Amino acid sequence: MSVLLIAEHNNKEVKQFTFNAITAASQINDDLHVLVIGKNADPVAKSISEVPNVKKVIHVDNDIYENYIAENYTPVILKLSENYSHIICSANTFGKNLMPRIAALLDTSQVSDIIKVISEDTFLRPIYAGNAFATVKSTDKKKCITIRPTSFDAAPTSGGSAEIVKGENTDPSENTKFLKKEEIKSDRPELGTARIVISGGRGMQSGDNFKLITAIADKLNAAIGASRAAVDAGYITNEHQVGQTGKVVVPDLYIAVGISGAIQHLAGMKESKVIVAINKDGEAPIFSVADYGLEADLFDALPKFLEELNKLNTIQK
Amino acid sequence: MKILVAVKRVIDYNVQIRVKEDGSGVVTDNVKMSTNPPDDNAIEEAVKIKEAGKAKEIVAVTVGEEKAQETVRKALAVGADRGILVKASGTVEPLAVAKILQKIVEKEKPDLVFMGKQAIDDDCNQTGQMLAAILNWPQATFASKIEVKEKVLEVTREVDEGLETIEVSIPSIVTCDLRLNEPRYASLPNIMKAKKKPLEQIDASELGVDIKPRIEQIKVEEPPKRKAGIKVSSVEELVQKLKNEAKVI
Amino acid sequence: MSREVMEYDVVIIGGGPSGLSAAIKLKQLNAELNICILEKASEIGAHILSGNVFETRALDELLPKWRDLNSPIKTKVSKEKFLFLGKKKSFSWPTWLLPKVQQNHNNYIISLANLCRWLAEQAEGLGVEIFPGFPASEILYNDDGSVKGVATQDMGLDKNGEKKDSYEPGMELHAKVTIFAEGCRGHLGKELIKKFDLNKGKDPQQYGIGFKEIWEITEEQHQEGLVMHTAGWPLDNQTYGGSFMYHAENKQIFLGYVIGLDYKNPHLSPFDEFQRFKTHPSIKKYIENGKRISFGARALIEGGIQSLPRMYMPGALLVGCDAGTLNMPKIKGSHTAMKSGMIAAETIFEHLNQQKDLAIYEEKFNKSWVYEELYAARNVKPSFSWGLLLGIIFTGLDQIIFRGKLPFTLRHKHADHETLKDAKDMPKIDYPKPDNKITFDKTSSVYLTGTNHAENQPVHLRLKDPNLPINYTLKKYDEPAQKYCPVGVYEVQIVNGSSKFVINSQNCIHCKTCDIKEPSQNITWVTPEGGGGPKYGNM
Numbered sequence A: 001m002s003v004l005l006i007a008e009h010n011n012k013e014v015k016q017f018t019f020n021a022i023t024a025a026s027q028i029n030d031d032l033h034v035l036v037i038g039k040n041a042d043p044v045a046k047s048i049s050e051v052p053n054v055k056k057v058i059h060v061d062n063d064i065y066e067n068y069i070a071e072n073y074t075p076v077i078l079k080l081s082e083n084y085s086h087i088i089c090s091a092n093t094f095g096k097n098l099m100p101r102i103a104a105l106l107d108t109s110q111v112s113d114i115i116k117v118i119s120e121d122t123f124l125r126p127i128y129a130g131n132a133f134a135t136v137k138s139t140d141k142k143k144c145i146t147i148r149p150t151s152f153d154a155a156p157t158s159g160g161s162a163e164i165v166k167g168e169n170t171d172p173s174e175n176t177k178f179l180k181k182e183e184i185k186s187d188r189p190e191l192g193t194a195r196i197v198i199s200g201g202r203g204m205q206s207g208d209n210f211k212l213i214t215a216i217a218d219k220l221n222a223a224i225g226a227s228r229a230a231v232d233a234g235y236i237t238n239e240h241q242v243g244q245t246g247k248v249v250v251p252d253l254y255i256a257v258g259i260s261g262a263i264q265h266l267a268g269m270k271e272s273k274v275i276v277a278i279n280k281d282g283e284a285p286i287f288s289v290a291d292y293g294l295e296a297d298l299f300d301a302l303p304k305f306l307e308e309l310n311k312l313n314t315i316q317k
Numbered sequence B: 001m002k003i004l005v006a007v008k009r010v011i012d013y014n015v016q017i018r019v020k021e022d023g024s025g026v027v028t029d030n031v032k033m034s035t036n037p038p039d040d041n042a043i044e045e046a047v048k049i050k051e052a053g054k055a056k057e058i059v060a061v062t063v064g065e066e067k068a069q070e071t072v073r074k075a076l077a078v079g080a081d082r083g084i085l086v087k088a089s090g091t092v093e094p095l096a097v098a099k100i101l102q103k104i105v106e107k108e109k110p111d112l113v114f115m116g117k118q119a120i121d122d123d124c125n126q127t128g129q130m131l132a133a134i135l136n137w138p139q140a141t142f143a144s145k146i147e148v149k150e151k152v153l154e155v156t157r158e159v160d161e162g163l164e165t166i167e168v169s170i171p172s173i174v175t176c177d178l179r180l181n182e183p184r185y186a187s188l189p190n191i192m193k194a195k196k197k198p199l200e201q202i203d204a205s206e207l208g209v210d211i212k213p214r215i216e217q218i219k220v221e222e223p224p225k226r227k228a229g230i231k232v233s234s235v236e237e238l239v240q241k242l243k244n245e246a247k248v249i
Numbered sequence C: 001m002s003r004e005v006m007e008y009d010v011v012i013i014g015g016g017p018s019g020l021s022a023a024i025k026l027k028q029l030n031a032e033l034n035i036c037i038l039e040k041a042s043e044i045g046a047h048i049l050s051g052n053v054f055e056t057r058a059l060d061e062l063l064p065k066w067r068d069l070n071s072p073i074k075t076k077v078s079k080e081k082f083l084f085l086g087k088k089k090s091f092s093w094p095t096w097l098l099p100k101v102q103q104n105h106n107n108y109i110i111s112l113a114n115l116c117r118w119l120a121e122q123a124e125g126l127g128v129e130i131f132p133g134f135p136a137s138e139i140l141y142n143d144d145g146s147v148k149g150v151a152t153q154d155m156g157l158d159k160n161g162e163k164k165d166s167y168e169p170g171m172e173l174h175a176k177v178t179i180f181a182e183g184c185r186g187h188l189g190k191e192l193i194k195k196f197d198l199n200k201g202k203d204p205q206q207y208g209i210g211f212k213e214i215w216e217i218t219e220e221q222h223q224e225g226l227v228m229h230t231a232g233w234p235l236d237n238q239t240y241g242g243s244f245m246y247h248a249e250n251k252q253i254f255l256g257y258v259i260g261l262d263y264k265n266p267h268l269s270p271f272d273e274f275q276r277f278k279t280h281p282s283i284k285k286y287i288e289n290g291k292r293i294s295f296g297a298r299a300l301i302e303g304g305i306q307s308l309p310r311m312y313m314p315g316a317l318l319v320g321c322d323a324g325t326l327n328m329p330k331i332k333g334s335h336t337a338m339k340s341g342m343i344a345a346e347t348i349f350e351h352l353n354q355q356k357d358l359a360i361y362e363e364k365f366n367k368s369w370v371y372e373e374l375y376a377a378r379n380v381k382p383s384f385s386w387g388l389l390l391g392i393i394f395t396g397l398d399q400i401i402f403r404g405k406l407p408f409t410l411r412h413k414h415a416d417h418e419t420l421k422d423a424k425d426m427p428k429i430d431y432p433k434p435d436n437k438i439t440f441d442k443t444s445s446v447y448l449t450g451t452n453h454a455e456n457q458p459v460h461l462r463l464k465d466p467n468l469p470i471n472y473t474l475k476k477y478d479e480p481a482q483k484y485c486p487v488g489v490y491e492v493q494i495v496n497g498s499s500k501f502v503i504n505s506q507n508c509i510h511c512k513t514c515d516i517k518e519p520s521q522n523i524t525w526v527t528p529e530g531g532g533g534p535k536y537g538n539m
C-alpha cells in the first residue's frame, strides 16, 4: 500500500521540514502521496507536485482550513487513511500536535520522532533526549510515524510532475477556535532553532570581547551561545548557555570559540551537524568532537574569520 | 470545576542515562526517579487555578508500578487534593495510558485534564493528544499561558514559528510546556500533610482496556560517538572548507 | 513568615547506616515512639559513598533475619589479595601474614547506598517517617542550652540570600532527643563539638579522602568475591593511603583510593593520584577493556579512639562517623556506625522511660564490641606518620603479635589543615593527561555523579575571609583547593592580569574535604538547598 504524508505549509509556501519528511517517507515506500489541507493553498499543492519523489498530491481546500487546527485536520485524514499503510508527518510542533490524534482514532501506537528508516515497520528513534537510541518495530497494521526533519536530507524540489487531485473536506470542530498567531521577530534567530550557532567560552576573557562573536553572528545570521563558565563569569546572560543545564541545540553549524569542551557543554551541542572549534590549546577536548578544528588565538582568528566571511557573497540569510 | 492532572514517574533529569549492555533498555535499578518535569508545571497550573477560586478539586493520577505512588504524593504535597495510582507493570505505551486515562475521566468526570507536553524518558509526546482524540475533546498542546474564562479556555501555545493563541471549550485537554510557570517546592509541612490525603489504587486490569504493547523494542543502544574531524591550518582554509566541503555557509 | 513546628520524640539527622539503625532499634524497643529522619540527599542512598566490604555483626544483632528479607547483601568475600605497588612492579603479600583485622572471609561485598535504601524500607515499615531532600541546616537550643531540635533549610533564596517568589521557610523539628548522624565531618556535628567542647582532651581528628569508581569489566577479568588492596605507588613513602578493588556482582568492580588528608605537599592532587594509580599494570589489566560507570568521592574519618569526642550532650547524641567510629586498619565504619546508632537507641529508650541521663551512652559504648575494636586498632594510623615502611612493620607487630594490646597509645599530633608545607619548598607533581579510557578529567567525572544544585541560590561554600585565597593561600600554598577538591569546584582564574578565586559551587559532591583541609580553615561547608548534590546510584 502507499504512504500518506501530511504537508505543513502556510497556504502559500511549503514549510522546509516537509521536504525532509518526503525523503524519509519515500524510503518507507516509494508510492508516496502528499496531503495538502489549507485555504487557497493551490501554490502549495503545485510546489509539492514538482517534487520528483511524490507520486500524487491530494488537495483539500476550504476556508475552515485557513489555520491549522488538529481537530479539523484529523477527520479528513481518517477518511483517506483506508488506502494507506503509513501516515507520516514531520515531528515539529505541527506533526506532534496532529499525529497522536490520528493514531489514537486508528487504534495505532504511534512511533514518534524517527531518525532512520530500517524497514517499513522498523525504525530508529532517540529516547532520553538522545542519550539512547531505540530500534523499534511497529506491529500495528497501520503505522503512524513522525519524522525528525534534521535527520533526513531535504528532497529535491523540482523536476517532478505528480497529479493533483481534489479531496473532500469534513465538518469543522466547534470546540476549538483559532484566535491569533504572533511570529516572534527578532534581529537574531533563537538559540533553540537557529541554523548556525556561534558560542563563546571563558577564553573570551570579558563580556566586552563578545562583540567579536556578535559581529560574526550578524554576518552569518547566527544565534549566540555560551559555556557556563562564560555565563558564571558574567560575560553574558544565562539564556545563552548551551549544555546539560542550558539549552540543547542541533544547528547545521556550531562554532565553539574559547570553549574547552567539557562533557556538560558537549551534552548541549554534540548532535550539531558540523562543529567548528577555535581554541589555542591543541589538546582541548573540544577538538575530539570538532569536524574542523583551528588551533589559534581567538583574538587573531575571529577578526580574520569575519574578514574572510565578508569576502564571500553567498551567505544565505 | 474539577481538574485531573496526569503525572509520570521518570528517571531524574540529572541522572546520566546508561544503556544496558544487553541492549534491552536503560538501567533503572537504584536510579533516582522524579516527576516528569513538565508534569510539575501541569500540577502547578492546576493549583494556581484552584487558588484563584476557579477550581474546586484537583486529582492527580499516574499509571505505573507501585513506586509511582511517590509521584502522586509529590503532587499531593504541592496542592492536589486526591491521588489515583493505576497499577500497571511493564511497558505501557501512550495509547494504552490514554485508554486508561479515558476510563478515569469517565469515572471522575473532570472538566479539564492537564498533562505534560512530553515525557523525558520516551520522548513520545503523544498521550495528551491521544486522550483528547478518544474522548473527542479539544486539545491545547504546548501551553505556555492558560486563561480560564467562562466555559472556555484561552491558551497560548508555543509553536515553531512563535506563539499561537487558541480557544478551546471546556471540557478539554491541555498539555503544558516548561515555560508555563515556575513550579513551587514541596515544603516539609506540606509533605507531612500529603501523607494523610487519600490515594486510591486501581489495578489496570480492572479497567477492561487493552494495554498490550504494539511496539516491539528490538534494541536500545548508545548513540554513536562523534569522531574527531580534521585540524585546519588557517582561517582561510576553515572558511573554504565550510563553504565548499561542509556547505553550511 | 514564621516557621512551622513539628514535635517528635526523636529526630535523626542523616539517613546513613548509623541514623537508620538508630531509628529501627528505637522502633523495636518502643513502637509508639514518633521518629523522623531528615536526609539532605534527594533520596536515601544518593549521598552515600562507601567501599564497601561489610561486616554483618551489627546487622546480625539489629535484624537477625536479614537473609530472609531480600536484603542487598549477596556477594560473599571468597578471595583476598594484598599488593605492594612499585612504579612498574608489584609484590603480593601473603594473606596469612595479614593482620586478622584485615582479613575478610566472613564479610560481604555490598553497595552501602543500596543497603541504606533497604534499611530505609525496613524503617518505614516500622513507622519511621523519612524525609529526603531536607537538610537540617540549623541547630535549635532550649533556654537551658540543651538541644531542642533542628530547623530545615529555607528554600527559594537567591544568590544574595533574598527571597524569590518560590520562597518557602524552613521548618522546625523539636525532639526530646536529637540524634546527629551526618557522617564524616557533619556540619552540625562540627558546631556541637565546638559548642559543647566535646573534643576536650582528645587528639585532633584525622581524615582521609576516598574515591570510588564502579567499572563494568570483562568476564575474564572478573572474579566475583575477590577483595584486593594495595599500598605504595603512586604515593610517596610519606603519604598515607592505598587502594581497594572489590569484585561485586554483575561483572562490576568497586575500585577506590583513600589518601590521608595529613599529606604535606600542597601540589598533591588526590584525584590525579587516583587516576594515575589506575595506570599501574597490575590494575590496568582489570579495567582496560571495561567501562567506567560511576564516580564519586567522600571524606572519611580516621582518628579512632584517640580523637573520638564525647558523644552525648544535653538533648542530643552524636553517632557513627559524625562522631568518628570508623575502624581505620579495617577501613570499615559501617558496622561500627550501625552499632553506635543502636546503642544510642537503647540509651534514648532508657532516658525516656527511666529518666536516665544521656551520659549512659558513653558507658554503654565503652562496654560494647565497637570500643574493643577501636581500642585494638588505635595505634595503626598514627604509626604511619613515620612513613609507609615503618608503619607497616609496626602494624605487623602491633596487630599480629600483640593484637592491639600494646601498653601504650600513639597520639595524633596535628590536625589535617596544619600539615601543608609551603608550596615553594615542595616538589611540583606532573600528572599525566587523561586518556579517556582508564583515566579521566574532573569534569567528565563529576558528570557521572549526576550532581546539580538549583541555580541562583546562596553559595554553600562560605569563605570567612573572601580575600584570603588570593592574598595569602595562593602565595603560600599555591591555593591547594584547586587540587584537593575532587571535582574542581575551586579555580584560580586570571582576569585582566589579576587572579580571581572562583567557586563553582554547583559541582560540589559534598565530600567535605575543603572544610577539613583548607590550611586556614577559611572554607565552611554549609547545607545547600534540599535535594542538591550528587545522585549516586549503587555507590
Ligand SMILES: Cc1cc2nc3c(=O)[nH]c(=O)nc-3n(C[C@H](O)[C@H](O)[C@H](O)COP(=O)(O)OP(=O)(O)OC[C@H]3O[C@@H](n4cnc5c(N)ncnc54)[C@H](O)[C@@H]3O)c2cc1C
Pocket: A200, A201, A202, A203, A204, A226, A227, A228, A229, A230, A241, A242, A243, A244, A245, A246, A247, A257, A258, A259, A260, A261, A262, A263, A264, A265, A268, A278, A279, A280, A281, A284, A296, A297, A298, A299, C443, C446, C447, C451, C452, C453, C506, C507
Ligand atoms: C552539573 C553541571 C552542569 C553543567 N552544565 C553546563 C552547561 O550547561 N553548559 C556548559 O557550558 N557548562 C556546564 N558545566 C560546566 C562545565 O563542566 C565546564 O566547567 C564549562 O563548560 C567550561 O567552560 P569553558 O569551556 O568556557 O571554560 P574553560 O574550561 O575554562 O575553557 C576555556 C577554553 O578557552 C581556551 N582559550 C583561552 N584563551 C584563549 C584564546 N585567547 N584563544 C583561543 N582559546 C582560548 C582555553 O584553551 C580553554 O580550552 C556544568 C557543570 C556541572 C558540574
Ligand SMILES: Cc1cc2nc3c(=O)[nH]c(=O)nc-3n(C[C@H](O)[C@H](O)[C@H](O)COP(=O)(O)OP(=O)(O)OC[C@H]3O[C@@H](n4cnc5c(N)ncnc54)[C@H](O)[C@@H]3O)c2cc1C
Pocket: A110, A134, A136, B006, B007, B008, B009, B024, B025, B036, B038, B039, B061, B062, B063, B064, B090, B091, B092, B093, B094, B097, B114, B115, B116, B117, B118, B119, B120, B121, B122, B123, B124, B125, B126, B127, B128, B215, B216, B217
Ligand atoms: C517504542 C517504545 C518502546 C518502549 N519501551 C519501553 C520499555 O522497554 N520499558 C518501559 O518501561 N517503557 C517502554 N516504553 C514506554 C512506555 O510505553 C511509556 O510509559 C509510555 O509510552 C508513555 O510514553 P511517554 O511518557 O513518552 O508519553 P508522552 O506522550 O510523551 O507523555 C506526555 C504526558 O502524558 C502523561 N503521561 C504519560 N505517561 C503517563 C503515565 N504512565 N501516568 C500518568 N501520566 C502519564 C504525562 O502527563 C506526560 O507528561 C516504550 C514506549 C515506546 C513508544
Ligand SMILES: Cc1cc2nc3c(=O)[nH]c(=O)nc-3n(C[C@H](O)[C@H](O)[C@H](O)COP(=O)(O)OP(=O)(O)OC[C@H]3O[C@@H](n4cnc5c(N)ncnc54)[C@H](O)[C@@H]3O)c2cc1C
Pocket: C013, C014, C015, C016, C017, C018, C019, C038, C039, C040, C041, C045, C047, C048, C049, C050, C051, C052, C053, C054, C055, C112, C134, C135, C136, C137, C181, C182, C183, C184, C186, C187, C188, C209, C210, C211, C212, C256, C257, C258, C298, C299, C300, C319, C320, C321, C322, C326, C331, C332, C333, C334, C335, C337, C527
Ligand atoms: C571510599 C570509602 C570506602 C569505605 N569502605 C568501607 C568498607 O569497605 N567497609 C565499611 O564498613 N565502611 C567503609 N567506609 C566507611 C563507611 O562508609 C562509613 O563509616 C559509614 O558510611 C558511616 O555511616 P554514617 O551513618 O555515620 O554516615 P554516612 O554514611 O556518611 O551517612 C550520613 C548521611 O547523613 C546525611 N546528612 C549529612 N548531613 C546532613 C544534614 N545536615 N541534614 C540532613 N542529612 C544530612 C548524608 O547525606 C548521608 O546520607 C568507606 C568510606 C569511604 C569514603
Ligand code: SF4
Pocket: C461, C484, C485, C486, C487, C488, C489, C507, C508, C509, C510, C511, C512, C513, C514, C515, C525
Ligand atoms: S567543594 Fe568541598 S565538599 Fe564540595 S566537592 Fe569540593 S572539596 Fe568536596
